[in-house]
Amino acid sequence: MASFFKRSNGIYYTAYREKGRSRWISLGTRDFDRAREMFDSLAPRLDRPRRMNLCGFMQRIEQYSKANLSAGTSDLYCRAFKKLLETLGNLPLKAITPLDIEQFKQTRLRAASPITVNINLRTLRAAFQLAVDWRLIEENPARKCKLLRVPAKDPCFLTLSEFLKICSAVEDVGFRRLLLFAAATGMRRGELVHLCWEDLDFERRSVRIRNRNNFVVKGYRPRTIPMPADIFNVFSPLRKPTGYVFLDTKGAPLNAHAVSRRFKRYVRKCGLSGELHFHSLRHSYASWMLMANVPISVVKELLGHSSVVVTEIYGHLSNEYLRESASRLQFPDLGKLTN
Secondary structure (H helix, E strand, O other): OOEEEEOOOOOOOEEEEEEEEEEEEEEOOOHHHHHHHHHHHHHHHHHHHHHHHHHHHHHHHHHHHHHHHHHHHHHHHHHHHHHHHHHHHOHHHHOOOOOHHHHHHHHOOOOHHHHHHHHHHHHHHHHHHHHHHOOOOOOOOOOOOOOOOOOOOHHHOOHHHHHHHHHHHHOOOHHHHHHHHHHHHHOHHHHHOEEEEHHEOOOOOEEEEEEOOOOOOOHHHEEEEEHHHHHHHHHHHHHOOOOOOOOOOOOOEOOOOHHHHHHHHHHHHOOOOOOOOOOOOOOOHHHHHHOOOOOHHHHHHHHHOOHHHHHHHHHHHHHHHHHHHHHHOOOOOOHHHOO
């Protein structure tokens, strides 16, 4: 328990124990009321490391993630900690060991894919590092837990005919417009769901993708992209001064997860690959741009990637497309001419 006292020099101090040793912190004042106010603010933080349990830490992480991270990332933290609590129980934070995290990994693997388990592990690793930074624990128990090996896979993308097939199967014109916007701009799901009419500049024909109070662009990197002609022609007559561009059938803001589930239903309805998902529209946009010989550096800026290295994952797809296209050129009598 932290204590509060005044030394012979008249300055007030607080004393607490850490790692079995007594430590002092100067409050830097001789005024009792000011010192008491500082002590009351400081003492709970000095005592907290001894009594913080996993459930309490989960609540702190939820508060932190909602204040500092995107809604999607905050949701990842919540889901990872709920699964950790189910596996380990409400252990004291300091009692959690690397072996506990390994146990969690093995348990999760029985119910989730290796990709999902790795996402959980990365999330926990980041969260426990915050606990180290906040001096709640001395070492990160998830730091040395190895991720599962997952074979690298190329992004799954749609051909233009497949995209049009899906659009034809959608009865709701509002959802068709959302799909068109996604395929024509390469915007992320969260960016589309939080897009407002004031972000569309029809005079300059541009789209602003920016941070909001309830949404953060990935990597905190807002950007402005050109508005494609199809988007201008479809949305210009519909423009409004304010509000979300895309709403559900009841006029309420869209739920990102509901958008993905709905898109998946149409993929199945059209008999297309089960690996396709809403984010495949972004993959498709990138691939179509590269297939049209748009420089990869330009595609990087349009997608809002942090590095061209990220954009290069689509290079393989465009090269395969070009190779297939080139193979259609045939020279029936070439053998005779070269023999």
